[in-house]
Amino acid sequence: MAEAVTRRTTCRLCGSAALTLVLSLEPTALANAFVDAAAMCTAQTLYPLDIYLCERCGHAQLIDVVDPRWLFQRHRTAIAEVPAAVESTDAWADDLIRRLRPRQGALIVGIGSNDGTLLRRFDAAGMRPQGVEPVLDLARSAINGGVPTFPGFFSPGIAERIEEERGRAAVVIAQNVLAHADDLAAVIEGVQQLLARDGTFVFDVAYLLDMVEGGLFDGILHENLGYYAVAPLVRFFHSCDMELVAVQRTNGRLRGFVQRLGGNLRSDATVEALCELEGRAGLATPTVFEDLGRRIAATRNALWSLLEPVQQAGGLIAGLGAPAKSTSLLYQLGLDRQVIALIGDDTPWKQGLSTPGLHIPIMPTDELVRRRPDLLIVLAWEHAEALIAQARSCLGWEGRFVVPLPEPRQV
Ligand SMILES: [Zn+2]
Secondary structure (H helix, E strand, O other): OHHHEEEOOOOOOOOOOOEEEEEEEEEEOOOOOOEOHHHHHOOOOOEEEEEEEEOOOOOEEEOEEEOHHHHHOOOOOOHHHOHHHHHHHHHHHHHHHHHHOOOOOOEEEEEOOOOOHHHHHHHHOOOEEEEEEOOHHHHHHHHHOOOOEEEOOOOHHHHHHHHHHHOOEEEEEEEOHHHHOOOHHHHHHHHHHHEEEEEEEEEEEEEHHHHHHHOOHHHOOOOOOEEEOHHHHHHHHHHOOEEEEEEEEEOOEEEEEEEEOOOOOOOOOHHHHHHHHHHHHOOOOHHHHHHHHHHHHHHHHHHHHHHHHHHHOOOOEEEEOOOOHHHHHHHHOOOOOOOOOEEEOOOHHHOOOEOOOOOOEEEOHHHHHHOOOOEEEEOOHHHHHHHHHHHHHHHOOOOOEEEOOOOOEEO
């Protein structure tokens, strides 16, 4: 599988070759490469996880690129499987409908449209949805749910087909696509091909400022090639004859509204305000990433001081939740199978599998708590409250939990 990695030499946003290594993390297995029992005797390939900063435009990125067919054509979690994700996706769609007011019958295209959850909301509001999704299972479930979806990676070719068959789009929405795409220029070329003259391109991506301020390093994964700030994007869209007119910072995400130069939307003060915050935080400088590196080390030490007494007493330590991000978390915090014996996660397709690279077995949460672990580390820390409540209801006793991020704490 080693041949599936290529190394790029230029910045994805501006093409400059002046890229500086600013943060070198522990190499990890691919975050979604869960394995079954038969594959557990084979060691999985570990890939470098190094962030480079562009000296010209300030964009932070991975330059070691794993072939996207390895990354995205495996089983992945559908939005519909996670109630909290459905709720936030619906709320986002409602916000977009209110804000952009697409006409009845307008074409709305989702890129990386998952199982069609977001687009179904537009369908219900009287618009015509069209998805594009590379994960075949997800594309199939979107189609079964009534959302026409092209299985594949969005490209100028797919954009052309959609335009021929369905016309131009009033809104093109890229969910997380900017972070995943190696060839961004091709994505934007496709968007321009597809977007009506007065159309809006909307993107949603993890926000670098929240990642560094919160010390949320577990979002650094091979599939996330770009770590986005507003300032480099302003210049990038301008270089594509487009303009970033507004941004929203919400729950660690950055959402942007982009139009062709001279379009109808008026730019508001949000873009400038975030650029200013980024400047003050020194987001385009290596210092921010050096600080993040130190913070990871501090998190590791603080967590270990909570785990060591349990380990020395021969107690059973287990994990709660195995999202893709937990792969990074486990590797960067040095938590292997010697430390965490088992993980409880109720995602149906993960049952009976083990975690990528480290091969920690996954089982249903109630089965895990029946083994009475002495300490549970909440790996899916963003859902800590719900997971702890669920585990406690199966436990019949209070239990001891550690939430590792943003700062390790015992509950
Ligand atoms: Zn650049």
